[in-house]
Amino acid sequence: MNILAVAREFPTQESCIEHIERVKWQGKPRCPFCDSDRVARKVEQHYTHRWNCHNCLSTFRAMHGTIFARTKIPLQKWFAAIAILLNAKKSVSSYQLARDLDLTQPTAWYMSMRIRKAMQEDGAFLRGIVEADEAYLGGKPRKRNDRDNDTPAKRGTSSKKMAVLGAVERGGKVKATPTPRVTTKLINYFLRRNVDPRSVLITDYYQGYNEVRDWIRHARINHSKAYVDGDIHTNTIEGFWALVKRAIAGQHHHYTIEHAEMYIDEATYKYNTRKSDTPFADFMERACGVA
Numbered sequence: 059m060n061i062l063a064v065a066r067e068f069p070t071q072e073s074c075i076e077h078i079e080r081v082k083w084q085g086k087p088r089c090p091f092c093d094s095d096r097v098a099r100k101v102e103q104h105y106t107h108r109w110n111c112h113n114c115l116s117t118f119r120a121m122h123g124t125i126f127a128r129t130k131i132p133l134q135k136w137f138a139a140i141a142i143l144l145n146a147k148k149s150v151s152s153y154q155l156a157r158d159l160d161l162t163q164p165t166a167w168y169m170s171m172r173i174r175k176a177m178q179e180d181g182a183f184l185r186g187i188v189e190a191d192e193a194y195l196g197g198k199p200r201k202r203n204d205r206d207n208d209t210p211a212k213r214g215t216s217s218k219k220m221a222v223l224g225a226v227e228r229g230g231k232v233k234a235t236p237t238p239r240v241t242t243k244l245i246n247y248f249l250r251r252n253v254d255p256r257s258v259l260i261t262d263y264y265q266g267y268n269e270v271r272d273w274i275r276h277a278r279i280n281h282s283k284a285y286v287d288g289d290i291h292t293n294t295i296e297g298f299w300a301l302v303k304r305a306i307a308g309q310h311h312h313y314t315i316e317h318a319e320m321y322i323d324e325a326t327y328k329y330n331t332r333k334s335d336t337p338f339a340d341f342m343e344r345a346c347g348v349a
């Protein structure tokens with residue numbers, strides 16, 4: 059995506075508002091309070107983006123209920139921030155975004171967190187061949203066999219490591235979420251919420267996956283012997299972890315456990331939309347609450 063093209067297509071605040079109106083209402087404006095279509099643009103001497111509802115007598119703007127609601131930041135900066143974030147393979151720090159768009163760092167941080175919130179995944183199940191794995195993000199690399207003794211993500215300790223559970227459909231989408239602990243119970247809970255039980259699940263021999271065979275077909279790769287055994291491997295999910303680790307190492311040195319979910323959401327969203335030819339238009343539908 060070309061960031062200049064986005065800036066050229068929406069050169070003014072008005073053109074940005076009109077675009078939000080188009081994306082959100084698709085030619086059929088409705089009142090966000092009573093859902094009536096008896097609405098009309100407010101008449102004033104100059105251009106206005108306020109609307110009147112003739113049913114419940116509210117006034118509203120298209121930004122209501124979108125990530126652009128209740129902000130005084132020019133919409134062109136919002137659109138540019140979206141384009142920059144979508145374009146960045148390794149994410150963007152709020153400091154960088156502040157410099158790029160002439161914003162204060164807290165404002166850039168607030169915007170990027172709102173944008174990431176709109177990137178949160180839907181609830182659709184992963185199907186077919188699904189690889190599952192966990193990862194520990196941040197801090198020093200850890201030996202693989204050491205994870206039983208791990209106590210990641212403990213606040214107030216020196217550990218800055220965060221445990222994340224993940225699953226990916228081969229050729230499809232990924233789901234990932236930070237977890238307070240890596241336990242059999244939490245692994246099962248995460249997988250049951252995200253994976254169709256008619257799938258085939260592939261994991262390594264970590265004991266946390268011992269109980270998944272109760273509800274799903276399960277194949278395992280013994281990483282002490284080989285990393286690939288025909289179709290039995292976890293290379294896809296490990297590729298995703300590499301992506302997330304690069305983003306956090308490169309940009310978010312000061313990330314906290316509380317916000318880690320947002321960075322995972324961003325990496326997940328980018329992975330899941332990697333084949334789209336229209337990333338800006340796709341994201342705008344989410345930003346306006348359509349998709």
Ligand SMILES: [Zn+2]
Nearest residue numbers: 089092111114
């Ligand atoms: Zn109304």
